[in-house]
Amino acid sequence: MQEQTTQMEHQSKMKEYEAAVEQLKGDQIRIQAEERRKTLNEETKQHQARAQYQDKLARQRYEDQLRQQQALNEENLRKQEESVQKQEAMRKATIEHEMELRHKNELLRVEAESKARARVERENADIIREQIRLKAAEHRQTVLESIKTAGAVFGEGFRAFLSDWDKVTATVAGLTLLAVGVYSARNATAVAGRYIEARLGKPSLVRETSRFTVGEAVKHPIKVTAKRLKNKPQDALEGVVLSPTLEERVRDIAIATRNTRQNNGLYRNILMYGPPGTGKTLFAKKLAMHSGMDYAIMTGGDVAPMGRDGVTAMHKVFDWASTSRRGLLLFVDEADAFLRKRATEKISEDLRATLNAFLYRTGEQSNKFMLVLASNQPEQFDWAINDRIDEIVNFALPGxxxxxxxxxxxxxxxxxxxxxxxxxxxxxxxxxxxxxxxxxxxxxxxxxxxxxxxxxxxxxxxxxxxxxxxxxxxxxxxxxxxxxxxxxxxxxxxxxxxxxxxxxxxxxxxxxxxxxx
Structure with missing residues (x-):
């Protein structure tokens, strides 16, 4: 039994040894598989690196080919340009040579013709002088005979005219009627011209107007026609940016002005004051277009240089404004330039007379024109001007x-x-x-x-x-x-x-x- 036990222990040890050997074999197989996997990964990396390197070499070769091709194209282009320049230079040289030869030939031809002409004139000088002498004598004889014949004819006619009293009377009456007709036509033309100028011509003080004028229609008929077609009623505040309070107020003014024109009422005069560039002129134009009126712009700085003619020019402006069928909005920019206080000594007599004419024509409200004044310094106005103002609007700087x-x-x-x-x-x-x-x-x-x-x-x-x-x-x-x-x-x-x-x-x-x- 001890022997059997020993053998069994020995057999168990043999089995343990065999199991260890099998485990060693499994570990060796696993290690070999791991080594093979690492080898495959390394070969894969090497293949990728080799492929990338080959791709890089291929791209470099392609870029080198492109650079060589570009350099070759530039060289060919340069050679073509040089060839074209050489051909152009040869063509210019050929043309210059041809022109030089043609010029020399022309000079030789002119010189030969002048020499031949001079030689012919020298050879025929006597004949030419004789011909000139004969022509002068013939012309003198012809003129003398014409004078004698004309004198005889006019003398006989004048003698016959004086002897016939009916012809003399008819001639005097005809000349008298002709003189009266010329004098009447000249005066009638002057009167008609003044009427047309007062009705249709633009006054000299008006810088800009939307109203139809004869001068502009004659000079620019297409432009005037297109302007009349585009001149339709539009929003009074289109393109005008104002504060809400001021916008509401000027919109009320625009609506009132439009209704006043439609009902043929009396227009109200407006004073717009404020810093430059705040939209006073722009709103005046928009107000006229919104209400369907014509507008005219004049500046106060044009009045003083006119001197004594200022009164007549001012009356022409208001006469012209009163003839508008649609109603006229007269906008006076920089009004303080001539509407100053009359009590000061800085204002001249001519400017004072012009101001009096302005006050006379604006003393009462009109249903023909509307007065809009714009000024940066309204405190300089004459007190009578302030009495003409119905509405004062302050155009302040934008917020x-x-x-x-x-x-x-x-x-x-x-x-x-x-x-x-x-x-x-x-x-x-x-x-x-x-x-x-x-x-x-x-x-x-x-x-x-x-x-x-x-x-x-x-x-x-x-x-x-x-x-x-x-x-x-x-x-x-x-x-x-x-x-x-x-x-x-x-x-x-x-x-x-x-x-x-x-x-x-x-x-x-x-x-x-x-x-x-």
Missing amino acids: PEERERLVRLYFDRYVLEPATGGRQRMKLAQFDYGKKCSEIAKRTKGMSGREISKLGVAWQAAAYSSEDGVLTEAMIDARVDDAVKQHLQKMDWLHGEEEAQAKACTVFPSDSSVFRI
Whole structure:
């Protein structure tokens, strides 16, 4: 039993040994498989590296071929250009040589002809002089005979005319009637001309008008016809950006004016005052178009230089305005230039007479014309002018919201529309347009509508002056910076002028009056 137990232990050990051997074989197989997998991975990496290297070499060879082909094409192009230049030079040289030969031949021909002509004239000089002498004698004889014949005919006719008293009477009556007809026609033509000028001709003081004039119709018939066809009633605030309060007020004025024209009522006179560039002239034009009236623009600075003719010119303006069938809106820009106080000594006698004529023609309200005055300094008006005003409207500088609306309006008009139209050399870079307009509106504080419109024109000019015609955000910012600096400089000048005037105007009180120096 001990032997059997020993054998069984020995057999169990043999089985354990065999199991260990089998485990060693399995581990060896697994190790071999792992080594084979690593070998395959390494071979795969080597194959990929080799393929990438070959692809890189192929691309380099292709790029080298492209560079060589491009260099070859450039060389061929250069040779062709040189060949063309040589051919052009040869052609020019040939043409110059032909012209030189032709010029020499022409000179030789002219020289030969002149020599031949001179030789012929020298040989025939006696004959030519004799011919000239004979022609002169014949002409003299012909003239003398003509004078004798004409004298005889006129003498006989005049003698017969004087002897016939009926012919003399008829001749005198005919000459008298002819003189009367010429004098009457000249006076009638002058009267008709003055009538046409008063009815249809534009007065000299009117700078711009939408009314039909004969002179413009004769010079530009197509333009005048198109203007009349386009002159239709439209919104009074189209393209005009104002504050909500002012917009409501001017819209009421526009509606009242239109209804006044339709009902043939009496127009009200308006005074618009405020800083320059706030939309006074633009609203006056829009008001006339909205109400269906004609508009005429005159400036106060044109009145003073006319001197004594100012009174006649002023009456012509109002006579012309009274003949409008549609009604006329007479807009006087810079009205304070001639509607000053008459009590001051700065106004001349001629200007005072013109002002009196203006006051006479505007003393009563009319259903033919409407008076609209615009001024930056309404305090200089004569008191009688203030009595003619029915409505006073203050056009102030635009606020933040109005500035943003103006910036967006002129950005669309001068930048977006030309850039998207495709007919102009202008493109627009990609950026947030709405955000940029809001930033510009904040930076343009204190600027008027005219200054903002000029800023839009500056953006357009910047795009046109660039090499590629692209308007970038940096270019817009640069133009805005320049506009802001210029506005600040203008404000400094204005404040300096106001301070100088304040220093120069020192008031000294007295017992009876106040003297200003």
